[in-house]
Amino acid sequence: MSHNHSHPHGHSHQVANYNRAFAIGIALNIIFVVIEVIYGSLSESLALIADAGHNLSDVFSLLLAWGASYLARKAATEKRTYGLRKATVMASLGSAILLLIALGGIAWEAFGRFSNPTPVEGMTVIVVAAIGVVINTLTALLFFSGQKDDLNIKGAFLHMAADAVVSLGVVIAGLFILFNGWLWIDPVISLIIVAVILVGTWGLLKDSMNYALDAVPDSVDIPALKQYLNGLDSVERIHDLHVWPLSTTEIALTVHLVVSDSKPDNHFLRNQQQHLHDHFGIDHSTIQIESAKEEQRCMLDNRHSHEHC
Secondary structure (H helix, E strand, C coil): CEEEEECCCCCCCCCCCCHHHHHHHHHHHHHHHHHHHHHHHHCCCHHHHHHHHHHHHHHHHHHHHHHHHHHCCCCCCCCCCCCCCCHHHHHHHHHHHHHHHHHHHHHHHHHHHHHCCCCCCHHHHHHHHHHHHHHHHHHHHHCCCCCCCCHHHHHHHHHHHHHHHHHHHHHHHHHHHHHHCCCCHHHHHHHHHHHHHHHHHHHHHHHHHHHHCCCCCCCCCHHHHHHHHHCCCCEEEEEEEEEEECCCCCEEEEEEEEECCCCCCHHHHHHHHHHHHHHHCCCEEEEEEEEHHHHHHHHHHCCCCCCCC
């Protein structure tokens, strides 16, 4: 038997460095929290002070994602042979849970306002909410490019995008209440926003749970992968195919190829690993070669035992 494990050159899925984006996003949100506390106190608006607390939780979420992004770049050790890449999966799962809790709080408050409508407390609340739209949108845009390929970055993006939409809802509801007196519009807009954000958050939660349980990432087409491996020259069949996420950006694979004739050389293995990287997005692949004769002899020798060939 022979095997080969390598890391193809030209990785496109390495954990990107978002230090600058996280630093700017956290700084902007801390400034906004201070603005909300000051103007909330001056206008005696409990809503603004409560929203300051919510935005402080967003700072925590950004710190969580930033910490995971940093840990993912730490070198492997004898104890943790994959390093701390999985921290990004745990952070994205944490972000999804925090988002769901926040949405539950907004929905609870919205239902309460149907029976006890509360007018927006003057133009101050609307202006501060408008500032929130700008700050949260700018912060979300810092993570926009990375959120398609990294669940951890997607969690940070969704948090900030959700806050931008919530702040926009406050502005719209406030204007309707000020000019038309429609107190019911506030909880209605809040519930619509919750429903919209819930769709994205549910996807993040589902993907994060799958990654945490080492499920095959959606980006990998397993039937196509099996078809490719089975179609290789001299390969009779494959077994023990495993594909799992090392982090929110890196995917690993192990597989046994049973070949009919002479064993392929290292050049063949390197070509397949490069193909798996380029066409299936698999960064770390381990391929073990077995001859059909050896496997058959092994199965005969161990037909009365539970040993694995």
